Amino acid sequence: MRSEVPMKANELIERYSSGETHFNGLKLPGINLVGADLIGIIFNEADLHGANFLLAYLNRASFTQANLVETNLSGANLSQADLSGADLRSAILHGAILQGANLRDTDITLAILLDANLVAADLRGADLSGATLTGACLRGANMRQEKKSYYTNLQAVNLTKADLQGANMKGVDLSRANLTGANLKEANLRDSDLRKADLTDANLKGALLTDTNFTGAKLTGANLTNANLVRAQMSHTDMVGVMAKGSVMTHADLSRANLSQANLDLSRMNHADLSRSNLSGASFKDAELVEVFLAKANLMGANLTQANLTRAELMSANLTGAILRGATMPDGRVRD
Template sequence: MKAKELLERYEAGERDFSGVDLSKENLSGAVWTGDGFGDENDYPVGGAILRGINLSHANLTQVRLDGVDLREANLQGANLETALMTFADLSDANLSEAVLFRTSLSRAILKRTNLKKASLRQATIIRANFCDANLEEANLFETNAEYTNFCRANLKNSKLDICELYCADLSGADMRGISLYFSRLDRAVAIAANMTRANLSRTRLREANLTDANLTDSQGAELDDAILYETIVPDGTMMSNERGKTEINRIVESREDFIKRVEKIDLISSEDFRQRYEAGERNFSGCRPRIRNSRFLLDIDLSRTNCIGTDLTDCIITNANLEKINLQRAKFFNCKLINSNLRGANLRDAKLDSASLINVDLTDADLTGADLSYTRFIGANLTNVNLTDIYMGSEFGYTNYEARFAHTIMPDGSMRNDDLAIGAEEFLRRYAEGERDFSGIILHYADLRDVELRKINFRKAYFNYVDLGSANLIDSYFGSAKFIHCNLKKTKFEHIDGNIGRYYDYGCDFSFAYFIYVDMRQSHAVGTVTSTSFIECNFEEANWDCSAEDIVIYHNVILENGEFFSRM
């Protein structure tokens, strides 16, 4: 069975696909979850039955599998990045070497599941059940595992650094060679766990229970390197060390008060920052602002600020001064960082996956250990940038998730243009030869004025300083495309009647596309703008006759009638 057939049958009401072979299929974004909820704990019901299904090495990014029966399923090597799998039953399934980056597995059942060498980095597995599961050599870096059951699980040589393991049950678990560096095991239970050769450096154990645990040859076997407070140690006695006593005194303070007292800097709460930004303030240089849930940061000065661990997911940052900012361990997933200064910035261990860095200056920045999977650098300056131990997205064999560079100055001074970066001349030649699939291409400073183009797939394409003035683009697909500083004055996105394909039945499709600093005066479009974002655009005398199945974002735009519209 092929992916298309299964999705069509599921849409028609069929639910049982036990034993089906969909290995290596592309099912990205599929929804197999139930449409109702049970009485207890909002358990989803009515989802697909995929028991024993073969999804090995399949692309399952962003799928919805809440409450789905996946017992005994083969998901070896599958890519489940950012999938939603709450309440799913994966008992006895094979997820060895699977990618579950930022996947949600809260309350999922993974009894006896094989997760050997799987990557669960930044996953959410709250209250999940991994009893008797095999997690040998698995990567659970920065995972939230509060109240999670690891009873008798094989965690040998696994990586659980910087994890939240509050009230987790690790009783009888094989934790030989495990790394728990900087993790928090407050009130966790690890009775009779084998922690031989475990790394407990800076691990916080507050009111934990390590009765009969084996700490032989562990780094911190005497628990001197751990943060220990009122914890039951292997011999059954309760113990606190000096680090633990110091830490517990700090716990009664708010994090903001502690940081302000120690660092003596201007600490700005997230609410205060939001109010001041919305009131028009832009200079926050030298402060420590708490930035949360910010959709836009335009024309802002955050130079020399301390923003360690800040979550900038989905944020659009333009014309910003971020010189010498500390963004260590910050999260930039799907962030658009445009025309900004990051000279000397600290981006060590930052998560830049799926981010777009366009026309940014990163001279002398430190990106040691940064995650650059699916990151796009366009017109960027990386002179003298430290790229030691970066994660480029191909470590698990998924070459489509590698970082891409276009017109970018590399640390050694060379100019890098990857295969997706093409010029106007090459693009028009390939189009004339009959090519129509230009998904993911990067057009940079291209002159395409007055051209006529038909039925092109521009999915996830980048248009940076592209002049499309008076061009005619007929029945083309622009899903998730980015238009940055483009000229679309008098451009026509037209539709020709007739059944002409999957993407083009209703004209041009701009779903999930971004238009940032775009001149759209007197342009005309027919199609759909579902979840499309228009930021700093000029629509004067434009006519966009488009439908939308979800919200459309407008921010600082000039409308068709010349009025200015701003929505934060």
């Protein structure tokens, strides 16, 4: 149903209450529907610019291709709603419930999603660049990149203390994102772009980070226990005090990284590039370091007890004060 005459809020609610659900293509900019019960309503391609849906019930509603720029959806219940292709630029969704919602190809740039519930939401192809998702819950959300020209954009997004446990973020652009204290436990970030992202104190335990680009990222105090970082690009990263026990970093590039005081016990770093890296005070107990490139690396005070350094490049490394008890040296001999 299309109309050129703006409909008033009370008229829309009356018509909905009498059983009408299709309001496609209507022009309703600025309409005030605070707390309205509009479960299952259909607003496809409607112009709802600046509308107020504060605390509204919009479960299973459909807003495909709708104009929701600067719309207030704070506290609204949009569980299982279809917002695919909608324009949510600068919208306010503080505390909104978007559990299981379809947000594919949605423009959510600069939107406020503080403490929003996005559990199991479909965000494939969504543009969240510059959005604020502090404290948001995205457990099990799907942000997977579908193809090379089809990106889920989270550039410079604020995900401070967000819950992303188990989220599928394969190939997502998170460059310069703020993920301080975020929960990324067991998340899939394979092939993702995390260049210059801030992951201070983030929980990446058991995360899939194969081929992920962390160049210039900050991972101070992060938890990478049992994480898979095969072929990860981590040059120039700040990883002071990182917990990476049992992690797999084979063929990873950690050149010029700062891993001072890091815990890398039981890690597998075979063929990794650690040239010019700062490994002072780091712990590599029982680590696999076969053919690791440690040219000009700083290993002052590092603990390499029972580490396997077979064919590792150690000639120009600084080993002052390093503990090598029981370690297998590059020539295959075991140190007393």
